[in-house]
Amino acid sequence: MRHRLPSSILREYDIRGTVGRTLNAPDATAIGRAFGSIVRRSGGTRVVVGRDGRLSSLMLEAALVEGLRAAGADVIRIGVGPSPMLYHAERHLEVDGGVQVTGSHNPRDDNGFKMVLGHRPFFGSDIMALAALSEQGEVESGAGGVSDVEMLADYVARLIAGDRLHPLRIGWDAGNGAAGPAIERLVQLLPGEHHLLFTEVDGNFPNHHPDPTEEANLADLKALVAREKLDFGVAFDGDGDRIGAVDGEGRVIAVDQLLAILAEPVLRRQPGAAIVADVKASATLFDRIAELGGRPVMWKSGHSNIKTMMHEVGAPIAGEMSGHIFFGELGGHDDALYAAIQLIRAIGGGGRTLAAMRDAFPDVVATPELRFPVEEARREEVVQEVLARLAADGARVDRTDGARVTTADGWWLLRASNTQSMLTARAEARDQAALDRLIATIDAQLALSGVTRSG
The missing domain is CATH 3.40.120.10 (Alpha-D-Glucose-1,6-Bisphosphate, subunit A, domain 3)
Incomplete structure (x- = not known):
């Protein structure tokens, strides 16, 4: 009954690893057993489970369900769909928690689990408590049931509930991710003209990687918008919770x-x-x-x-x-x-x-996210060192999450990544010369702590 989950898969917001290397079926079963135990101890019994279209998701779902049932939880499976469909089911079915098997926007061989308990996100200390429960073996036992529920039609109907929509000409790029079938059904209910890309669910992601926040992954959508002279285009990640957009001129909308x-x-x-x-x-x-x-x-x-x-x-x-x-x-x-x-x-x-x-937005120039590899133990230390130097210099600093520094040129941010052994930075300014000065400031501050940028 004791099972130690690899520490590398225990992320701040979810559980995620590389299948066959850091994440395997026994891990999924242990996660299900521990989460099912937490649900039962919170007074619940029913857990809804969905999955994305990755090649390993069916296997991981089966192992997860085995663990949930062994803890005495009753499982409602909703099949392949975007993570928002799982959230919809968790809100509208009579359940006590939900788990989506998904690798989100990660590389093809990655996968993992996003969890919801009592309509609230299950993250941070919750995930660490789940891992401790599994390692200690202090889990519940039972023989839960399993059933299947069709959610796609209900989920899509909820998306368009309300006043009639204005007819527009739109491109949709599902990136072969789990949102594809929902998009196919959705556009049949929308006014206007709709052009679809890559809505077939394929865990090989044969056309482009499903991360719309990387501009290179929007090339096909930009070409579609230009070719068909569309009003705009939208793109989605592997599990349908991240959006990207381009306007009618092919420009990315941040x-x-x-x-x-x-x-x-x-x-x-x-x-x-x-x-x-x-x-x-x-x-x-x-x-x-x-x-x-x-x-x-x-x-x-x-x-x-x-x-x-x-x-x-x-x-x-x-x-x-x-x-x-x-x-x-x-x-x-x-x-x-x-x-x-x-x-x-x-x-x-x-x-x-x-x-x-x-x-209509003011003209500014900004960096993409800049990344600085550091040792795990140094992530927070470096940020604190930079904050100390900024305080000594009398800088205008917001400490909400790391250091966000406002200057006459604009602002720059340095923070510790929650998911990787990285520091991340970003800067925004009124023109390129001012942006260059902000970037130089970031580089100089990090050099004082022995850190240099990757790439």
């Missing part, structure tokens, strides 16, 4: 720009509401929220951190630069397909094209 666009109709409905975004987001986003009469809240990166803060401040919408947009009406969960529908509503209701909305 996630903080998407959030600014989506916040406008939200704040018309809820004046003065809090809107949460992570520390990597543009200063122009926080300024725009304030201009619209909202209350901008900057918070720590990481989807579980953002979800938790949303609940604390009652925010109707939130986002982070990794492509997640969260909605209060969905219980605070992130759903890239729902974000696409809300983008259609915002464009239709605003009477402007997505390209025009993008042009």
Whole structure:
């Protein structure tokens, strides 16, 4: 009954590893046994389970279900679909928890588990407690049942509930991920004209890697938008909770720009509401929220951190630069397909094209996420060293998540990655010369701590 999970798969927000190397069927069974025990000790018995389309997901799901049932939990399987469909099922079925088998946007051979308990994210200390329970062998025993429920039609119907949508011409790139079947069903219910790319679920990801936050992965979508002269295009990651977008001119719309666009109709409905975004987001986003009469809240990166803060401040919408947009009406969960529908509503209701909305944002230049490899033990130490030097220099620093430093040139951020042995940085400025000075400052600060940039 005792099973020690490899420490490398215990991430801040989920459990994730490389199948056949750090994650195997016995691990999945142990995770199911421990999570099922936690559900039962919280007074519940029923767990809904979904999976993405990765080659290893069926095997891992079967092992997970075996463990859940051995703990005495009753399992409801909903099959292949995006993680937001699992969140939908966890909210609307009579269940006590949920697990999605998914590798998200990771490389093909990776896989893992995202968990929800009592309609709240299960992360951080929860995951460490699950691992300790498994290692100690203090798990429940039983003989739970298993059943299958069809959720796709109900999930898609929820996506478009509400007022009729404005007809637009849109490209959709599913990247051969688990959102493909939902997108196929969704566009049949939408007005307008829709062009689909790579909606067949294929865990080999034969066309491009399913991570829409990498611009190289949007090449096919850009070509489609240009060829068909579409209004805009949207793309999704492997489990449908990250969104990417390009406007009618083929320009990438950053996630903080998407959030600014989506916040406008939200704040018309809820004046003065809090809107949460992570520390990597543009200063122009926080300024725009304030201009619209909202209350901008900057918070720590990481989807579980953002979800938790949303609940604390009652925010109707939130986002982070990794492509997640969260909605209060969905219980605070992130759903890239729902974000696409809300983008259609915002464009239709605003009477402007997505390209025009993008042009209305102030001109700034920004880096992508810069990455600095460090030893695991040095991640937090280096950030603290930099903070100490900044304090000695009298710099203007926000310590919400690492160091976000505002200067006359703009701002720069340095933080410890929650998931890798890396420091990550980002900078934004009014022009390239100012951005170059900010980047030089980051490099200089890290050099003083013996760290250099990768790539």
